[in-house]
Amino acid sequence: MKDELQIRKATSEDISEVLKLYAQKDIDNGDVLGIEVAKQIFSKFALYPNYSLYVAVIGDKVVGTFELLIMDNLAHLGKPSGFVEDVVVADAYRSIGIGRKMMVHAMLVCRESGCYKLILSSNIHRERAHQFYEKLGFKKHGYSF
Numbered sequence: 001m002k003d004e005l006q007i008r009k010a011t012s013e014d015i016s017e018v019l020k021l022y023a024q025k026d027i028d029n030g031d032v033l034g035i036e037v038a039k040q041i042f043s044k045f046a047l048y049p050n051y052s053l054y055v056a057v058i059g060d061k062v063v064g065t066f067e068l069l070i071m072d073n074l075a076h077l078g079k080p081s082g083f084v085e086d087v088v089v090a091d092a093y094r095s096i097g098i099g100r101k102m103m104v105h106a107m108l109v110c111r112e113s114g115c116y117k118l119i120l121s122s123n124i125h126r127e128r129a130h131q132f133y134e135k136l137g138f139k140k141h142g143y144s145f
Contacts, residue, residue: 003059005098007105010053012039017062018055021088026126054105056098064089064098068106070113082110082118103136
């Protein structure tokens with residue numbers, strides 16, 4: 001990679017590029033929100049105390065994204081939990097370490113926030129992604145409904 005990978009919180013200017021990532025065949029098969037609706041939903045993220053959309057950027061190109069919610073708990077002595085959702089890397093940039101760097105970033109944010117756990121959601125059919133998460137140390141735990 002010529003330019004260095006950066007992982008940062010997304011801005012509304014990133015939304016159109018994020019939607020392109022979601023449109024990939026193995027994610028949402030081209031069915032994505034319109035830009036204005038997506039920006040309206042993105043603006044709601046600010047209403048949550050610790051909910052962020054992150055982008056992985058090389059140069060000025062968005063090549064990956066994930067959402068991270070740090071939620072407070074009354075159980076577990078008040079320690080928060082982290083929840084990662086919608087992890088995507090552009091087809092042309094897969095298998096070169098971007099997904100790993102994004103997840104390491106999410107783990108670091110959770111660790112710095114005092115989270116007692118990090119939960120990761122993934123579609124049951126994305127077996128290659130599951131293998132990737134297991135290599136990072138994630139373990140299948142419980143059921144999601």
